[in-house]
Amino acid sequence: MTLVAGAVAVITLYLLLQMFRAANPAVLARAIKIVGGILCLAVAAFTGIRGEFVVAIPIGLFGAGLLGWAPSGIGNFGNIFGLGSKHSAGNSSQVRSQFIEMMLDHDSGRLAGRFVAGPHTGRSLDDFDLPQLAAMIPTLDVDSVALLESYLDRRFPAWRQHADRDAAGGQRRAAANGKMTAEEAYQILGLQPGAGRDEIGRAHRALMKKLHPDQGGSTYLAARVNEAKDTLLRTHHG
Template structure:
């Protein structure tokens, strides 16, 4: 019944505009669209007050179309969708499935499977969502075992920031360096130097291990800044 009332209201608006143009040919189409648009807005407000949300939305959309055209309607719909996009609200950049595979939700490769995305672009998908970062790290460990070396660059023990600190938690950094939570900056540096000596290639260490120790050092250094 309510749907029928909305349809009748739209039909009356169309009939009113058609007859107005016949009786007053000097009126431009722009004026007619404005009159119809504001009339539709008034009806939308009436339906909204009466609790008929579906028809308020229908008439409101028709009013925007009359007043701003199809381009304006599309622009408003896109803006509304972006504002309430759950990906934007959660910060997630990847949607993972049960098998650990995923699809990018953001960036230039949005909509593509992770298997089709180059390694540098994959690393760039580390976002502010902790769960996404954790699962992406696991994916990279499985698909690209040496990715940390590429991400960290030169494993030199000199001071620098971790390239992607969000990939390692503070607790993990303490465990890697063999320290208790709350260790001082000097203790962090001393533990880092000791481990780097043990991980020298002549001692059987690998570049990936050194990169992870560097990342742990940088993660805790950032805590003291």
């Protein structure tokens, strides 16, 4: 019986590790915060019942902060330990190509997108499954393909292992890459026009932490963020 229980434990641990490796980093971080918040609230309730309010109140506030329930004034309690939400200069960033507009939420790191041209104009990328989205790749320009691949990397982390990328890549049209405008740069960094050099630097650093390829992010989007920073800094220098 002990041998069977040990085998089940090993198999369960292996499956959990596989799920952890394949998980979306942003979703995984959110799940850890939720579980941590619930555990903190449970500990706070237990210690509160025992009358240990000096311990229960801080733990309860910390748990509420992780879950996003903390009222104004104490919502940053969790940030003391680096676990609370860290707000960047803007709420979201936007990157637009000929066919796709991609939005990045600064708090959660979630990528969302929609079609802005073509037969699916106005529809969210979330409306389509992997085979449908992969079938669209040959019909898109290079910039739109790069945005779509960034989205697929977040939603379907292992999709590249099963995609016939060479066949799709041979049919891509040439990119219509032009010089990035200041307006586009502000949208990408999630800043208001006229933002100062310090704001630009902070927004750039915050976004790179979420998008850098070494962190499981997108090479293309990281390059666009870098280009946006350089564009705005050149404007200030001029």
